[in-house]
Amino acid sequence: MILFLHPKATSPRSRRFPLSILALAAVLEGKEEYEIVDGNVDPCPGETLDGLMKKDPAKLLAVSVMPGPQMVAAVPLCRSFKEKYPGVPVVWGGYFPSLYPDAALNAPYVDFVARAQGEETLVELIEALRGGGDFSKIRGLSYKDPSGRHIHNPERPLRSPGDFPWPPYHRLDPSKYILPTFLGSRTAAHQASIGCPFRCNFCGVVPVFSHEKMEPPERTAAVLRHLKAAYGVNAVQFYDNNFFLREDHARELAGRLAALELRWWCEARVDTVLGYSDETLRALKRAGSTMIFFGAESGSDWVLRQMNKQLKAEQTLALAERIRHFGIIPEFSFVVGNPQDPERDTRECVRFIRKIKKINPAAEIIVQHYVPTPQRDGMYGGVEGRIEFPTTAEEWATERWYNFTVRKDPRVPWLPRGIKRRIDDFELVVSSRWPTVQDIRLPRWGRTLLRSLSSWRYHLGVYRFPLELDWAHKFVELRKPKVESL
Ligand code: SF4
Incomplete structure (x- = not known):
């Protein structure tokens, strides 16, 4: 089981699909068991993580971290998660750790950073964790070696969003994310x-x-035709x-x-x-x-x-x-x-x-x-x-x-x-x-x-x-x- 965490980043009226997490979930769909915990919807994401860990202990917690409010929300959630489940690796992705990978890795509760586009980095990280832990070949990954030194692997070439599967919208409750704005009612x-x-x-x-x-x-x-027809x-x-x-x-x-x-x-x-x-x-x-x-x-x-x-x-x-x-x-x-x-x-x-x-x-x-x-x-x-x-x-x-x-x-x-x-x-x-x-x-x-x-x-x-x-x-x-x- 892989757990995705999208810490709270915005007010309920500005809530949108957590696209970063959906893009990552898309590459695991049908291949790995996973759950998404979205702090923009869930008032107690820490408790939800605990409940999920009780049911089926996760192999990895993958966290989306944008600078600003989401980063502020991520810190206590990840700290507490690591205290309770020290054996579960935590990977941060998104703009904050991509811009400041060393600051992210300096946190004792962050084991890995997936810099820039994270889809393939995540898949390879899961494989490496299963296969004994050679992280040195995973492009776009930053991590700590056994002595605590920060290793920043070379960048991963960028790929088109069209190279990856569609976001698995069905794994979320669309009514929480499709909201009125000045553009339209949905x-x-x-x-x-x-x-x-x-x-x-x-x-x-x-x-x-x-x-x-x-x-x-x-x-x-x-994709938009689907969103219109389905939701x-x-x-x-x-x-x-x-x-x-x-x-x-x-x-x-x-x-x-x-x-x-x-x-x-x-x-x-x-x-x-x-x-x-x-x-x-x-x-x-x-x-x-x-x-x-x-x-x-x-x-x-x-x-x-x-x-x-x-x-x-x-x-x-x-x-x-x-x-x-x-x-x-x-x-x-x-x-x-x-x-x-x-x-x-x-x-x-x-x-x-x-x-x-x-x-x-x-x-x-x-x-x-x-x-x-x-x-x-x-x-x-x-x-x-x-x-x-x-x-x-x-x-x-x-x-x-x-x-x-x-x-x-x-x-x-x-x-x-x-x-x-x-x-x-x-x-x-x-x-x-x-x-x-x-x-x-x-x-x-x-x-x-x-x-x-x-x-x-x-x-x-x-x-x-x-x-x-x-x-x-x-x-x-x-x-x-x-x-x-x-
Ligand atoms: S044009 Fe590109 S680089 Fe310049 S501000 Fe906009 S997003 Fe940034």
């Missing part, structure tokens, strides 16, 4: 590609995946880092999805979508494209250059204008707080966002503080030596580093408190002036209240000390797209 999640070929040096995807692999459009359409799905959130690359691929996908009449959200690059023809954009709209998240990152070319974003600010403005005509809402995300000149970066970013809102008032805006992730070729802003990442999972799970990870309060030496406050104040004013359409629970009076309290501020450019908006947000709990899912 929203599911799907990932049609993995990785990204770009090298933006602030992005956590870059150190984990060196390129991108897409599943064939016919498979994406077949009545009418909307989809695509979890891809980069949903669009080649235009012919996007066109084929659009052609196949159109008949399904789904509304969907995805992430893409500004320059990629800007380069598509009108015909392709119309086809995407017909296929159900409703909102696209774009990492605009900055409105300043000097910042974009430092980020290695391979994008010009004018392209973002051009896209904001053009996409309006196709009825697709752009959701632009910004990474603010350039380590060399955070004041200028913030000032220029505020000005740029105002320009976008003028061109396309429906554009959604997300403002994030820059927090670095380790990079092979140097971190954005040259912050090497200016920040020291925790070396243990416990420290990552503290409030200080949780707030860093979720960008709530990064407390980085290059961002003065006054500038951080300025960024937060501006974001509060913008999000109140245009409450996100993603919040389907926000009553009309709440929208009106936020708009009327903030419009004079936005109009006059007065963002400081928005105490009345802080107060209003205590009554009107607005959805925060940057920390919650749709």
